[in-house]
Structures are given as C-alpha cells and as structure tokens.
Amino acid sequence: RRGEMAKSTQLIDNEVFRAYATYAAVVLLKMMLMSTITAYFRVTRKAFVNPEDVASLGKGESAKKYLRTDSDVERVRRGHLNDLENIVPFVGIGLLYALSSPELSTALLHFRIFTGARILHTFAYLIPLPQPSRVLSWAVGYSVTLSMAYKVLKTAWLL
Amino acid sequence: RRGEMAKSTQLIDNEVFRAYATYAAVVLLKMMLMSTITAYFRVTRKAFVNPEDVASLGKGESAKKYLRTDSDVERVRRGHLNDLENIVPFVGIGLLYALSSPELSTALLHFRIFTGARILHTFAYLIPLPQPSRVLSWAVGYSVTLSMAYKVLKTAWLL
Amino acid sequence: RRGEMAKSTQLIDNEVFRAYATYAAVVLLKMMLMSTITAYFRVTRKAFVNPEDVASLGKGESAKKYLRTDSDVERVRRGHLNDLENIVPFVGIGLLYALSSPELSTALLHFRIFTGARILHTFAYLIPLPQPSRVLSWAVGYSVTLSMAYKVLKTAWLL
Numbered sequence: 310r311r312g313e314m315a316k317s318t319q320l321i322d323n324e325v326f327r328a329y330a331t332y333a334a335v336v337l338l339k340m341m342l343m344s345t346i347t348a349y350f351r352v353t354r355k356a357f358v359n360p361e362d363v364a365s366l367g368k369g370e371s372a373k374k375y376l377r378t379d380s381d382v383e384r385v386r387r388g389h390l391n392d393l394e395n396i397v398p399f400v401g402i403g404l405l406y407a408l409s410s411p412e413l414s415t416a417l418l419h420f421r422i423f424t425g426a427r428i429l430h431t432f433a434y435l436i437p438l439p440q441p442s443r444v445l446s447w448a449v450g451y452s453v454t455l456s457m458a459y460k461v462l463k464t465a466w467l468l
Numbered sequence: 469r470r471g472e473m474a475k476s477t478q479l480i481d482n483e484v485f486r487a488y489a490t491y492a493a494v495v496l497l498k499m500m501l502m503s504t505i506t507a508y509f510r511v512t513r514k515a516f517v518n519p520e521d522v523a524s525l526g527k528g529e530s531a532k533k534y535l536r537t538d539s540d541v542e543r544v545r546r547g548h549l550n551d552l553e554n555i556v557p558f559v560g561i562g563l564l565y566a567l568s569s570p571e572l573s574t575a576l577l578h579f580r581i582f583t584g585a586r587i588l589h590t591f592a593y594l595i596p597l598p599q600p601s602r603v604l605s606w607a608v609g610y611s612v613t614l615s616m617a618y619k620v621l622k623t624a625w626l627l
Numbered sequence: 628r629r630g631e632m633a634k635s636t637q638l639i640d641n642e643v644f645r646a647y648a649t650y651a652a653v654v655l656l657k658m659m660l661m662s663t664i665t666a667y668f669r670v671t672r673k674a675f676v677n678p679e680d681v682a683s684l685g686k687g688e689s690a691k692k693y694l695r696t697d698s699d700v701e702r703v704r705r706g707h708l709n710d711l712e713n714i715v716p717f718v719g720i721g722l723l724y725a726l727s728s729p730e731l732s733t734a735l736l737h738f739r740i741f742t743g744a745r746i747l748h749t750f751a752y753l754i755p756l757p758q759p760s761r762v763l764s765w766a767v768g769y770s771v772t773l774s775m776a777y778k779v780l781k782t783a784w785l786l
Binding site for chain 1: 543546564568569596597599610613614620
C-alpha cells in the first residue's frame with residue numbers, strides 16, 4: 310500500500326526533478342507575464358486589434374482610430390513569441406533531461422543559466438538594451454537547451 | 469517482474485494523472501482544431517499567403533489576387549496564437565502540478581475550470597461575443613494556471 | 628536503497644519512453660533550427676525588425692532602410708509558427724501516449740511517421756515544393772497526433 314501511495318509523489322521527491330519543476334514553472338510564469346505586459350501597453354497606448362475591444366471607447370468611427378498597431382505593443386509581442394520559440398523546447402527537452410539521471414549540480418547549472426539568460430533576454434528586448442545583449446542572451450539559452458538535448462539523446466537513443 | 473511491467477503504467481494508473489492526461493489532451497485537441505478552422509476560412513474566403521497555394525486557382529496575375537489577408541482568417545489566427553500562449557503554460561505547469569500530489573477533487577476543479585474557460589474563450593473570439601467575455605474567459609484560465617504554479621513551487625521549490 | 632536510486636531512471640529505462648524521448652528531442656531540435664535559419668536570412672537579406680539590430684549597419688536614416696520585411700524571412704517565420712502549432716501538441720500528447728503503455732512497434736510507427744512528415748513539411752515550406760506536398764505532410768503529422776490522442780483518451784479517460 311505504501312508503494313501505491315508513493316506512486317504520484319516519487320518523481321517530485323527526486324531532487325533533479327524538483328529543480329526542473331521549479332525552473333520550468335519560473336520560466337513559464339515569466340512567459341505568461343508577457344501577456345499581461347502586452348495588455349498593459351494595449352490599454353495605455355490605446356492600440357487594439359479587435360473591433361469589439363474598442364466598443365467601449367466611443368461610437369462608430371470615433372472608436373476605429375484605436376484599431377492600430379503600436380511599436381511598444383509589437384515589441385512585447387515579438388518578445389512573447391521569442392519566449393514561445395525558446396521556452397517550449399527548454400520545458401520539453403528539460404523534462405526528458407531531468408529524467409535522464411544527470412548530476413544535480415550539473416542540472417542546476419543548466420536550469421539556472423537558461424532561466425537567467427531568458428530573464429536577461431526579456432530586459433534586453435523590452436528596454437531595449439543595445440545589441441549584442443539580446444542576441445547573446447538568446448544564444449546562451451539556446452546553447453543550454455542544445456546541451457540538455459545532447460544528454461537526452463545520449464541516454465535515451467532509440468530511433 | 470511485476471514491478472518491471474508496471475513501470476510504464478504506474479503514472480497512468482494514478483487518478484490525478486489520468487485526469488491531467490484527459491484534460492491536457494482535450495485542450496491540445498481544441499488548439500489543433502484552430503489549424504483546421506484557419507484552413508477552412510482560407511479556402512472559403514480565398515485568402516492565402518504562399519504563392520504555391522494559389523497556383524491551382526489561376527495562371528500568373530489572375531491567381532495573385534488571392535494572396536491577401538482576410539479579417540476572419542486573421543481573427544482565427546489570433547485565437548490560435550492566444551491558445552499557444554495560454555495552453556502551453558497549462559500543459560507544462562499542469563503536468564508538474566499533477567505530480568505534486570494534489571487532492572483529486574482540487575485537481576479536477578482546476579482542470580475543468582481551465583478547459584471550460586478556454587472553450588468559452590474560443591467562442592468569444594470567433595463569434596465574436598461582446599467584451600468583456602473574451603478578456604474574462606482569458607483571465608479565468610490564466611488564474612487557474614497561476615494557482616497550479618503556486619502549488620508546484622510550494623511542493624517542489626529547489627532553486 | 629535500490630528503489631530510491633532507481634527512481635529517476637525508471638521512466639528512461641522504459642523502451643517506449645526512450646523512443647518518445649528520442650523523437651521528441653529530434654523534432655524540438657528541428658523546430659529550434661528554424662530560429663537559426665530565420666537569423667541567417669535576416670543577416671544575408673539585411674531585413675531586420677528592431678532599430679537596435681541595425682545600429683551597427685549605419686548611422687541614422689541610412690540604417691533605417693534595413694528595417695523591412697523580406698519574403699524569405701517571412702516564409703521561414705511561417706514555417707516556424709507552423710512547427711509550434713503542430714510540434715507542441717505532438718510533444719504534449721506524445722508524452723501522455725508514451726505513458727499509456729502502447730506496443731513499442733506501434734509507438735515507433737507513430738513517432739517515426741510524425742518526425743518524417745514534419746521534416747518533409749519543412750523542406751516543402753522552405754524550398755518551396757509545389758502543393759499539395761506541404762498540405763499533405765502537415766495532414767500526416769496532424770493525423771498521427773490525433774491517433775495518439777485517441778489512445779490517450781481511451782486509456783486515461785477521467786473527466
């Protein structure tokens with residue numbers, strides 16, 4: 310009976326998996342924050358895309374002037390899409406990596422560098438910082454995911 | 469030997485994990501449906517983006533008039549991207565949440581509210597329903613994912 | 628103690644899970660490759676979107692001419708987004724499928740067809756190949772994911 314009860318908790322009892330769960334949650338929450346920042350800029354810049362979103366701002370033609378693109382809104386949206394393109398592979402490959410029995414210290418190094426690089430990437434994109442800060446923070450996160458993928462393929466390889 | 473045979477099935481034997489698997493599959497299928505709706509509108513509205521897609525609709529210049537944007541197609545595409553931005557965090561954080569030993573009833577409540585909210589969001593976006601139906605259904609789904617992330621971080625925290 | 632040590636490795640010792648890990652890593656790496664191809668085309672076509680990206684290409688107005696869209700860049704970006712829309716459901720549903728105790732041969736068939744279809748889809752999009760090669764390779768991958776979702780829902784169903 311103990312074995313049965315332990316079933317659902319055993320992965321979360323593993324330290325590498327706990328570290329993965331922590332950092333995966335953090336970077337996914339960081340990605341979710343981009344939705345809120347986009348909404349904030351849409352409201353403060355009065356730049357919307359759907360007619361139903363501006364219905365309360367005026368009647369007929371007077372509301373249509375708010376159906377427009379804004380450079381700050383578009384910048385946040387590009388940052389959000391870049392997060393999707395990079396955080397999705399990290400979360401997917403990172404899960405497999407956490408299950409491939411890496412050393413805890415090595416795993417923490419991967420997770421911490423990736424998370425730090427993506428937070429830096431967001432600041433570099435939104436402030437914006439001069440290049441090459443954005444491209445370098447992107448490349449660091451990308452390399453960490455490649456390194457985890459190498460470990461996964463070395464451990465699991467069954468084609 | 470029983471232990472060995474049970475390996476692959478034990479997670480799926482756990483009720484919380486089975487609930488997660490069911491709802492994760494449902495929302496991912498709902499997201500996949502957006503591809504088909506986009507394709508349907510592209511064909512019925514004759515609004516394409518790639519030259520090779522309109523080659524069968526006419527020769528040379530006569531086909532180029534179908535390389536255009538259509539407001540219905542763009543609306544479905546925005547709904548699809550919003551799904552990616554919200555369903556990806558749900559699937560990722562939801563998996564970790566399902567492994568953090570929540571009560572089955574609490575887990576079902578989270579999964580059901582999220583799934584209902586995202587289905588409502590799709591109707592609100594595609595019909596479209598007047599605001600604030602879309603923004604509220606988005607906020608409900610977003611809050612459910614935040615609540616699951618809180619449980620994950622409380623259980624797994626290892627930074 | 629053996630049980631404890633085995634915790635983190637047991638999933639990766641399962642053959643179906645190892646096959647899943649291999650193919651999921653391969654398609655996620657393929658998706659990541661799209662970022663690099665986009666960057667390659669942005670640099671060679673001199674077509675950028677952020678002012679800070681062209682700062683090194685000239686001063687003031689002379690650099691602004693590189694803030695433009697390029698049809699090759701946009702094509703790669705559409706391929707990348709299509710990967711997100713299709714590879715995310717494969718990775719999510721595929722994980723649940725791998726945990727639903729399918730036959731190894733059946734699982735390998737699903738993973739191999741999906742991976743082959745998405746690689747073909749990328750070539751069909753980027754070369755580009757005449758239709759219906761792109762739409763068919765998309766439909767094959769989509770169908771594989773639907774087939775896996777059916778098995779997941781049949782095994783896990785707990786609504």
